[in-house]
Amino acid sequence: MYFDSHAHINNENYTDAQRAELIAAIEASDVSYVVDVGFDLESSVLAAAHARRYPWCYAAAGFHPHNAKDMDEEAFLLIRGLARKEEVVAVGEIGLDYYRNISAREEQEYWFRRQIALALELGKPIIIHDRDANDDVCRILKEEGVFRRAPAGLLLHCFSGSRDLALQYVKLGAMISIAGPVTYKNARKAAEVAEAVPLDRLLIETDAPYLTPEPFRGRPNSSPLVAYTAARIAEIRGMQPEALARATLENAVKFFGID
Numbered sequence: 001m002y003f004d005s006h007a008h009i010n011n012e013n014y015t016d017a018q019r020a021e022l023i024a025a026i027e028a029s030d031v032s033y034v035v036d037v038g039f040d041l042e043s044s045v046l047a048a049a050h051a052r053r054y055p056w057c058y059a060a061a062g063f064h065p066h067n068a069k070d071m072d073e074e075a076f077l078l079i080r081g082l083a084r085k086e087e088v089v090a091v092g093e094i095g096l097d098y099y100r101n102i103s104a105r106e107e108q109e110y111w112f113r114r115q116i117a118l119a120l121e122l123g124k125p126i127i128i129h130d131r132d133a134n135d136d137v138c139r140i141l142k143e144e145g146v147f148r149r150a151p152a153g154l155l156l157h158c159f160s161g162s163r164d165l166a167l168q169y170v171k172l173g174a175m176i177s178i179a180g181p182v183t184y185k186n187a188r189k190a191a192e193v194a195e196a197v198p199l200d201r202l203l204i205e206t207d208a209p210y211l212t213p214e215p216f217r218g219r220p221n222s223s224p225l226v227a228y229t230a231a232r233i234a235e236i237r238g239m240q241p242e243a244l245a246r247a248t249l250e251n252a253v254k255f256f257g258i259d
């Protein structure tokens with residue numbers, strides 16, 4: 001029983017046949033829940049449609065920092081309309097990406113702040129994407145008052161920062177989600193994070209179709225492979241994989257407010 005807290009069943013490159021196959025594979029697997037995470041308007045609409053259609057699927061709506069350049073007031077209002085829906089359990093993924101800088105930093109920051117404010121207004125959790133922007137992401141979250149809510153409805157998706165930063169977020173009330181890279185041989189930092197985060201703050205995810213865990217690295221990722229990430233984290237923590245799976249599932253159900 002696994003909860004994949006972050007996947008993109010809404011990925012625009014899937015054909016209908018590929019998506020149907022992916023969904024069948026999830027339904028035949030040990031994965032009990034998936035959050036289909038939006039990254040622009042179309043993907044957020046599609047994620048919400050999947051959440052209405054499949055009982056195991058929930059959605060998040062938002063603009064990824066790469067797509068900030070395509071956001072405007074009209075798109076923001078449509079995201080707002082989606083984020084209010086019951087099947088849309090979070091605003092995300094939102095944040096900053098200074099690794100690829102596909103959108104200008106000013107645009108990224110502007111829409112990041114607007115979407116944080118939206119989540120706070122609607123009382124929905126936030127899913128953060130942070131790549132090479134640790135300091136600015138943390139500063140903006142503080143400035144926008146995210147941590148004044150206790151516990152903060154905040155999830156750091158595919159956490160790639162240091163152990164110290166993870167523990168700082170934990171102290172501020174956030175959840176940390178770990179993805180496939182923790183299974184890679186050179187993933188010292190991810191392993192330190194996987195070991196240090198308290199069990200009640202830990203979530204697992206695939207970020208499918210990206211970040212495929214070993215031993216399937218190089219192939220497209222899918223939610224059932226979250227089991228390999230869970231197994232590796234359990235090994236690092238000296239736990240049974242089933243116990244790790246159960247704890248992270250319970251954490252995610254509680255975090256996203258799923259009955």
Ligand code: NI
Pocket residue numbers: 006008037093207
């Ligand atoms: Ni993602």
